Structure formats: C-alpha cells, structure tokens
Amino acid sequence: MKKILAMMLAALMLTAMLAGCGAPADNTGDTSPSPEVTETPDSTETPEETETPEPSEVPEESEEPEPSAEPTEEPVEEIPATPEPTKEPEPTKEPEPTKEPEQPEQGDEGESAAGSLEGMSLSAIIDAVYAIKPVELMLATSQVDIANADSLKYSTGLDSADLISEATVSEAMIGSQAYSLVTVRVKDPADLATVAQQMKDGINPQKWICVGADDLRVAGSGDVVLLIMVSSDFSDTVTADEIIEAFAQVAGSLDVDLK
Numbered sequence: 001m002k003k004i005l006a007m008m009l010a011a012l013m014l015t016a017m018l019a020g021c022g023a024p025a026d027n028t029g030d031t032s033p034s035p036e037v038t039e040t041p042d043s044t045e046t047p048e049e050t051e052t053p054e055p056s057e058v059p060e061e062s063e064e065p066e067p068s069a070e071p072t073e074e075p076v077e078e079i080p081a082t083p084e085p086t087k088e089p090e091p092t093k094e095p096e097p098t099k100e101p102e103q104p105e106q107g108d109e110g111e112s113a114a115g116s117l118e119g120m121s122l123s124a125i126i127d128a129v130y131a132i133k134p135v136e137l138m139l140a141t142s143q144v145d146i147a148n149a150d151s152l153k154y155s156t157g158l159d160s161a162d163l164i165s166e167a168t169v170s171e172a173m174i175g176s177q178a179y180s181l182v183t184v185r186v187k188d189p190a191d192l193a194t195v196a197q198q199m200k201d202g203i204n205p206q207k208w209i210c211v212g213a214d215d216l217r218v219a220g221s222g223d224v225v226l227l228i229m230v231s232s233d234f235s236d237t238v239t240a241d242e243i244i245e246a247f248a249q250v251a252g253s254l255d256v257d258l259k
Helices: 002-022 122-133 151-158 189-202 240-251
Strands: 139-142 164-172 181-188 217-220 224-230 257-259
Touching: 002 139, 002 217, 122 164, 122 224, 139 189, 151 181, 151 189, 164 189, 181 217, 189 217, 189 224, 189 257, 217 240, 224 240
Parallel strands: none
Antiparallel strands: 139 164, 164 181, 181 224, 217 224, 217 257
C-alpha cells in the first residue's frame, strides 16, 4: 500500500514539473511561480490484524499397556543325572613265561639221531639250517634227479644212487659264485658214513670252471648226509663250519663229521 502511495506522489510531482516547464514567460518581469502545494497523502491504512494462532492441542496421555494375562512360567531346575559308578578295571593277567624249546640231547658220534630229522623233508632241513645261519647270497633250492648219472655226480659227487633215496641241492643263482649245499637221504642209516665219504671224495670243488670252492665239509646225522663247499672269498658271509654247526643244531647231534 505504501508503495502505491509513493508512486502516486511521484506521478503528481512529475506532472507539476512538466506543467511548470511548458507555461509561457511574462514580458513584464520574471515572477517566480508560486510553489505548488503538495497534497497531503492520505493516512496509511491500518494494517490488518494478524490472527492469533490457536493453542496447540495438549497431546492425550498414552495409555499404559495392560499387563499380560498369561503368567510367566517359572524356570524348572534341571536335576543332574546321577553318574553311574565306573567299573574298576579288571587286573590284567601277567603273561605266562614262554617256555624255551628243549634242545635235543647231543649224543656221541656213532649214536643215531634219526629221530630229530625224522619226518622232515630235505628242503625243510635246508631251510632250518638257513634259519639258524642266514646266507646273504641269491640261492635256489631244487631236487636232484638221481636217475640222471651226470646230474647226480655234478651235485652230490656220487657215481651211483644205489644207497640213497633222494637228494636236494641249494646253490648260488649266479654262476660266478662258488657255493653249494647238498643233502641226501640214505636208504639204510648203516650206510651213512660210506655215503658221506663217497660224496667227499667224488665232489668236484672246481665244477664252476671259472671259480672254485676251497672250504669244504661233510657231516651226517641219522639217515641224512649234508655236504657244504664254498669259496673262502665269502668267509665274511658264510663258512663251511657255520653251516655244519647249524646242521648239528637242527639234527640234534652228528654221527659223521668229515673235514
């Protein structure tokens, strides 16, 4: 509203000025125009009363939640289970001492010990000897064809198989290793010493041609004769004496021992 009044007053003043400038001048003299009386502006309008804001409503009091009707369950105390009494361990039984195998009584030379070797095959006797005295050579055990004269002579040194029933030999699988262990079973134990001597006399220690066995022994017990010959180059591995000692343990005693 004040702006409108001010604009109107300015417009009136501008109009008056334009009117003053455009009036003709008097020849009689310069008379200054009488000042125009400015109109008193109308009294300003009373500003409208602002509405008093209504007081805000007091918030309603929130209702307290009603207590739940369901009663709270009281915690149930767990009763610990009674542990079962542990069983006392039964006392361990002390192991019974193992009984040492009874060594067969060694008899004097000439007394038969056939009972110690009775029922054992010749290959089983050789295995028992090796169990007592292992030989660190690649060996193979085979049965001798006593019907073949050449094979019989080569392996046992016997010219005839008339006095024996079987023969088994264990030799090195490498031909350049002079090692041979042979066992024969006589038909009659009375011929044990005869067959042992024939084997010692008839065997060829140089049968490998390129190598030879210079350590030789023959022994007998009951109805079995054992001949062992080996090169002394293997003395750190096996000797003829060690084999004969092992054979004596297996047999129980020796009836014949030829060195």
